Amino acid sequence: MSRIGKQPISVxxxxxxxxxxxxARVKGPKGELQVRLNELVSVAQTEGELxxxxxxxxxxxxxxxxxxxxxxxxxxxxxxSSGFEKGLIVVGVGYRAExxxxxxxxxxxxxxxxxxxxxxxxxxxxxxxxxxxxxxxALVKISGADKELVGRTAANxxxxxxxxxxxxxxxxxxxxxxxxKAGKTAA
Numbered sequence: 353m354s355r356i357g358k359q360p361i362s363v364x365x366x367x368x369x370x371x372x373x374x375x376a377r378v379k380g381p382k383g384e385l386q387v388r389l390n391e392l393v394s395v396a397q398t399e400g401e402l403x404x405x406x407x408x409x410x411x412x413x414x415x416x417x418x419x420x421x422x423x424x425x426x427x428x429x430x431x432x433s434s435g436f437e438k439g440l441i442v443v444g445v446g447y448r449a450e451x452x453x454x455x456x457x458x459x460x461x462x463x464x465x466x467x468x469x470x471x472x473x474x475x476x477x478x479x480x481x482x483x484x485x486x487x488x489x490a491l492v493k494i495s496g497a498d499k500e501l502v503g504r505t506a507a508n509x510x511x512x513x514x515x516x517x518x519x520x521x522x523x524x525x526x527x528x529x530x531x532x533k534a535g536k537t538a539a
């Protein structure tokens with residue numbers, strides 16, 4: 353049996369779930385999300401709970417789909433009720449980040465500014481530099497209802513200037529530790 357798949361999903365008040373044969377629509381205060389469901393997975397709705405099941409719990413493929421479907425539905429319910437957030441730290445002398453309209457405008461040591469447009473359902477916010485990290489310039493927060501879209505947007509922004517190991521300059525996640533290397537020494 354799938355340890356994740358057999359756990360019920362509690363649906364908070366204010367969140368509405370509509371089940372079709374091949375998808376589930378989850379609507380809440382933060383937005384609306386759709387989750388596609390495999391034909392081997394079935395979802396039952398009782399008051400305040402969703403229960404995911406499969407036809408043959410002993411089949412390896414169906415157990416994997418069971419846990420996946422339960423995780424995707426749980427992420428959708430959490431996303432429309434409270435949302436997801438990911439933080440990026442911009443580190444480097446002269447590096448900066450600011451909001452212009454709905455876009456993120458960054459100066460990252462290139463000959464041109466880098467402008468990242470927010471996808472639909474994603475919001476950017478920029479705060480001051482967090483304490484404890486030398487030469488940190490800004491903290492960029494990416495928030496939205498779709499967990500996958502928030503993570504992908506953060507990864508695409510980090511990919512513009514990943515942290516380098518010698519000075520630690522670049523864009524890193526808030527929980528990321530950059531292993532530093534020793535540079536060349538004078539003879």
